[in-house]
Amino acid sequence: MDERKYSMAEEIKVFRSWSSPFALRIIWALKLKGVEFDTVYEDLTNKSPLLLQYNPIHKKVPVLVHNGKVICESLVILEYIDETWKQNPLLPEDPHQKANARFWARFGDDKVMQSIGGGVLLKEGKEQEEGFAASMENLKYLEEEIRGKKFFGGETIGLADIALGWLAYYLDIFEEIVGLKLIDQEKFPSLAAWKQEFANAPIIRENWPDRDKLVTKFAAMREANLGKGTPK
Structure with a gap:
């Protein structure tokens, strides 16, 4: 199931499962930043070839794809989001x-x-x-x-x-x-x-x-x- 909400200027996709608290972090962060994105829901009992291609090491969600660049692991993704979209910062300057x-x-x-x-x-x-x-x-x-x-x-x-x-x-x-x-x-x-x-x-x-x-x-x-x- 896809929710098509991303800007025409950028491709932003979040691979998640409906229940993962780790993936939910990415949804919150993007929405707090006001960034539009696609959501791709994964069935973790039957992982898609695309998920396995994007995250071959851990084979899990969340995965963020931004203009073809793949970022894995929720805390890493959060920092990427904060550095890429500066509005409403998640980390302080100090x-x-x-x-x-x-x-x-x-x-x-x-x-x-x-x-x-x-x-x-x-x-x-x-x-x-x-x-x-x-x-x-x-x-x-x-x-x-x-x-x-x-x-x-x-x-x-x-x-x-x-x-x-x-x-x-x-x-x-x-x-x-x-x-x-x-x-x-x-x-x-x-x-x-x-x-x-x-x-x-x-x-x-x-x-x-x-x-x-x-x-x-x-x-x-x-x-x-x-x-x-x-x-x-």
Whole structure:
């Protein structure tokens, strides 16, 4: 399925799946920049030859194609977008602030997503308990970083917000599936406030995937990972 929205002057295509939080980052960034683009939806159980051609190493979404140039990996794509289209910058000018934003974006992928997605959603018993403990520790760092700020990027949505943005929607779904609460107002008041602020920003809110479909998908993924079913 294609959504033809790109300017005649430029070819901009985003290869994504409907449910990928990594691909959603690219949609948010382009829309925050006001850049028009084509969306190509991939079935990750039957990847297209074009996707495999564009991303032969990782064979996954997202992939950005800009006037024939191919860029892979969501955090790399976000920086490419920010450097190519200067309006509504995602990264600050100050080198230290820029490095800090990159650090928290990477922390989100390497620590937060791994502990919550890999350690809580896809595990049970002792392994899940360990994943939960690691997740709470990682969330404490985010709580300290966001305290006193509207967004990780300050007053506007920036790179770190986009990288961590899945927490504002997907986390509630994961919590529902496993019956555990990670972020609440009492333990993480600043992070809870950020979740609400980010989730309800117009461009963000308008592009969330269908919640019920996500619950079904990730519940099936959990069951399959635990050897109790097959992924959908």
